[in-house]
Amino acid sequence: GAVVSQHPSWVICKSGTSVKIECRSLDFQATTMFWYRQFPKQSLMLMATSNEGSKATYEQGVEKDKFLINHASLTLSTLTVTSAHPEDSSFYICSARSSGRAGETQYFGPGTRLLVL
Amino acid sequence: GESVGLHLPTLSVQEGDNSIINCAYSNSASDYFIWYKQESGKGPQFIIDIRSNMDKRQGQRVTVLLNKTVKHLSLQIAATQPGDSAVYFCAEKGGGKLIFGQGTELSVKP
Numbered sequence: 001g002a003v004v005s006q007h008p009s010w011v012i013c014k015s016g017t018s019v020k021i022e023c024r025s026l027d028f029q030a031t032t033m034f035w036y037r038q039f040p041k042q043s044l045m046l047m048a049t050s051n052e053g054s055k056a057t058y059e060q061g062v063e064k065d066k067f068l069i070n071h072a073s074l075t076l077s078t079l080t081v082t083s084a085h086p087e088d089s090s091f092y093i094c095s096a097r098s099s100g101r102a103g104e105t106q107y108f109g110p111g112t113r114l115l116v117l
Numbered sequence: 118g119e120s121v122g123l124h125l126p127t128l129s130v131q132e133g134d135n136s137i138i139n140c141a142y143s144n145s146a147s148d149y150f151i152w153y154k155q156e157s158g159k160g161p162q163f164i165i166d167i168r169s170n171m172d173k174r175q176g177q178r179v180t181v182l183l184n185k186t187v188k189h190l191s192l193q194i195a196a197t198q199p200g201d202s203a204v205y206f207c208a209e210k211g212g213g214k215l216i217f218g219q220g221t222e223l224s225v226k227p
Contacts, residue, residue, distance in 0.1 A: 004160075034215070041125050043206060044161070044217040093160050095215070106215055108153075108160040 006109035020080045023094030029074035030096035038091040084116045127222040136194040140207030140218045147209035
């Protein structure tokens with residue numbers, strides 16, 4: 001099956017610093033990647049959709065200048081949380097959709113837990 | 118964003134019993150639905166999917182039912198096992214995006 005990895009799996013940072021999270025599709029090419037955020041005991045909330053080589057599309061209420069998304073290749077997307085604050089502490093999950101398969105299935109990464117002190 | 122989070126409802130079942138997890142979706146134009154299982158600290162894991170032109174689909178120990186009239190989706194797990202304990206999310210696809218429902222926490226008692 002298709003594998004999506006995320007790095008790091010967890011990160012602790014000081015308030016005001018920036019954190020970069022990587023999402024990679026390991027055995028397929030992903031034309032579209034998605035970033036979700038999940039708070040404890042809550043559902044996954046879609047933050048943005050990124051297509052390779054173009055600007056990401058952000059969901060309503062998500063600050064694009066705070067959550068920078070880059071999808072420079074068909075196997076890598078990055079999410080940078082800029083000037084992180086404690087309220088940004090969350091579980092960030094990426095998902096990738098293949099261009100070569102049926103086109104419906106999204107494969108999810110294992111998530112990155114961010115704690116901002 | 119969409120799918121504003123709410124605290125998860127819980128379902129507790131005895132090992133060996135059947136479990137039914139329900140989900141109401143929001144967009145009548147959604148044409149594809151998926152059930153995911155999420156264990157603590159992990160990403161969602163695909164369980165089963167169904168397209169809007171079907172009303173039932175079966176997998177191994179799992180069945181998904183779709184009622185488009187009332188925009189309702191259910192997941193049935195037969196002979197529930199302790200390893201099935203997790204949070205289960207339904208997701209609907211519309212406009213190229215996958216939107217998650219609120220989720221249900223399933224607890225299986227041995």
